Amino acid sequence: MKAMIQKGTVRIPRTYDAKLDAMARVIRRWHRRMLKQNPHNPLARRPRMEFLALTATDSYNDWAIARKGTITTQHVKLTNPASSLYCECRPGTYPDGTGIAFLTRDCTQKTATRLEDIAEELIEESLYGKGKGIEDYYTRLAKMEKGSLRKLKSVLPEQDYNTAWKRGNHNVDHLHDIIKRCSAIIDDSARITNSKVNLEVIDEFRRYVNTESSVIFDYRYGIHIRFSATVKHENGMSWPLYWSFYFGDHREIDLDAMEKQAKNFRKMLVDRSTCEIAKPYSGPVLLEPTIFASEIHESLVHLLASDAILEDKSTALGIESFGTQVGPEELSIFSDPSLKNWSWGFYKYDQEGVAAPRTPLIENGRHAGFLADRHGAYVLSKLVKEDIPAGNSLTSVVDSLSEEDGFVLFNPQPRIGVFDVVWNGKTHSKKELKKLFIRMLREQGLKEGLVVTTCGCPGYSFAEEGLIYVTYQAPFMMDLKGRKRPVTPMFSSGDARHNLRNIVAMTTRKDYVAHRCGDGEGMAEVRAAINCGHGIMDNMSVKPIRKDRKEKERPQYQHW
Incomplete structure (x- = not known):
């Protein structure tokens, strides 16, 4: 209209x-x-x-926590x-x-x-x-x-304001039954402690009006189920591990499938309690979509946010790099919040009532765009002398602990909605990608390489330095015959530009990897997703997580 x-x-x-x-x-x-x-x-x-x-x-909204097959905490609205x-x-x-x-x-x-x-x-x-x-x-x-x-x-x-809303109408008892049964499967043991399953349902109506004649009535819905536990290794080390599942529709959740994932998670915990201690590794890494998405997320999301750039926090991928080559020519990455309707991370209008555009961030390896709110888009358009679209301003509603305080609603800020990763070079099947990975190991004179499978993969980034960290909770070492053996958790560390330039291959088939994105101590978390396939990144520096490893400072941004 x-x-x-x-x-x-x-x-x-x-x-x-x-x-x-x-x-x-x-x-x-x-x-x-x-x-x-x-x-x-x-x-x-x-x-x-x-x-x-x-x-x-x-x-x-609704959230609940289940331990040992019983709901222990519940909050229903x-x-x-x-x-x-x-x-x-x-x-x-x-x-x-x-x-x-x-x-x-x-x-x-x-x-x-x-x-x-x-x-x-x-x-x-x-x-x-x-x-x-x-x-x-x-x-x-x-x-x-x-x-x-x-x-x-x-x-x-x-x-x-006349959209036909797709209301969730979820069955709370059914969702609670799922997390109770999954928590009973994971359960504690001699090597597994603090096991639990969290459920969060986001079910929100939004009305928006401004002095520019915009009037919007929209709806946001999603379900997040998270398995978590602490695993104790036989040598005394221990780590918290988790695995998250996100749904844009309650009908996507299958009880049998979730029970199977709970069994897989418990197997991973058991394997990590007796597996080989990881050693520092340098070379190519084969990443399943969840982990590959984490590396891409940390390399781009907060470094391309207009508020970080205008506050001089981000220079690794800031005004200075605009228009320059920052990745391989085969790589293109787009911000496209409406890529998959009603999925986790989907939105049609951002917090400022701006229609979300499909925006190129990396185009054929060239830095081509930013994540901008209206103020950031105005200033950046002047600075880089190209049109920078708005439409990436988001915020989060968080229930406060006190009814008197009501909601905490963070200031709008440029954030990720959905990224679409496009590989314009030769793509591979999973089997072909594995063969390519083994060939790269042979060419570099390595007897084995690092493979990271889908699991929880928290990431951290420091915009000022352009440094990023991604935790590999379920790593494997794979020999030249394709045989894998589990090792203890590890983490990658590096520079965002280095990581982008060392993406060498991706599969044809892509997965929609949903996750959450947070900001510093306030944790103004938003729903997000990255559409990508399995990938290979070369020249990666990966280190084991030690029992006595201390966190030097709180990360500026994080996702999980």
Whole structure:
């Protein structure tokens, strides 16, 4: 539907959704409202509300923990949704730029009238209270350098509120039965402790309205089941291991299949309790999709985020590398959040109400794009003198421990939705890739090589240094005859550009690898996925995880 916009006002059509219409009324009242002057240095143009957006979220989330075949912790909000209202205010004088204030509040009253009242209070508080939007604007203005004030890239208004929603309607008892039976299979033993199965259901409705006439009503759904346990090796070392499964539809979950995966996980734990101690390894590594996706995730996601680049955190893959060759010519990687409808990681509109585009990040080995929000897209387009699309701004809703605090809703930031990895060179079947790997071992004079199979694979990255780490929880050493033997967990470490340049092959068939992506101590985690196949990476440096290994500092970004 074409947006209706008139000069000096905002036109939002009647949606016949009481909450959306209530939010629209608040937006209309505040549109271009004049604000107080700078008390220290009056401006030639009096500031006003340049941009305002409201996001209302109703969450019917559920989570539970099962140990030894019994639900031990359970939190259900399926009948009484937890609701929050999120406000983004940008006061300023166009085109000089704006200040910004984010604020969120628990919205337990479900009526549209009460929602409208809360929205009014929230905007007032954002501008003049804790949010300090006006103070932020004047502070920045006082020490303003060219481009220091925030600006937004122009985008088309989106009006999408008549979509037929695919509601999950999941059977909670059935899901709880699955995790109880899986936890009974894993169970503790002499070598296995702290075994449990976690279940999380994300079931959220979102309403979004802004002063640019965008009005959106969409829905996000997903299920995350995670096996975890601590395995103790016979020599005294111990490691926490886990394995995650993500679903975009409850109908994808098969009880028999999950029980089989639980048996596979327990076998991996038993094998790691008596297996050979890993030794440092350097050379080619054969990676199954989950692990290959982890290496790609850490090499790109946080290093290409516009906020990290503009804050001078990321230079390994920043403005300086744009347009240069950073990988093999056969490699192309696209950000495409709508690649697979209703899958884990899918979204049609980002947190700022921008339609998610298919964006080339790496194109034939050349650095071709960024993950950007509207402000980042505006600035980067000026810096690199090419059009950088927005549409990658995401955030996360996290239940607080206190009902008084309501929701914690993190500020929108550029993040991964879905990556599509394309290998434009010769692709291989799994059998052919294995033969290629063995041939590479022979050519390099190695008697055995490292193979990493699908399991949990937490990764970490430090944007300032461009350094990344990926944990290999289920590694194997494979000899020249293709025989494998398990070894204790290991981790890869290296530079993002080095890793990209050393991708040498990928299978024709690709898997949709779902995962979660977090950010530092706040853990503003979002749903994510990478569509890739099995891969070979050469010249990898991999080290064993030691019992006494200390974490030097908290990673800046992490995923699991």
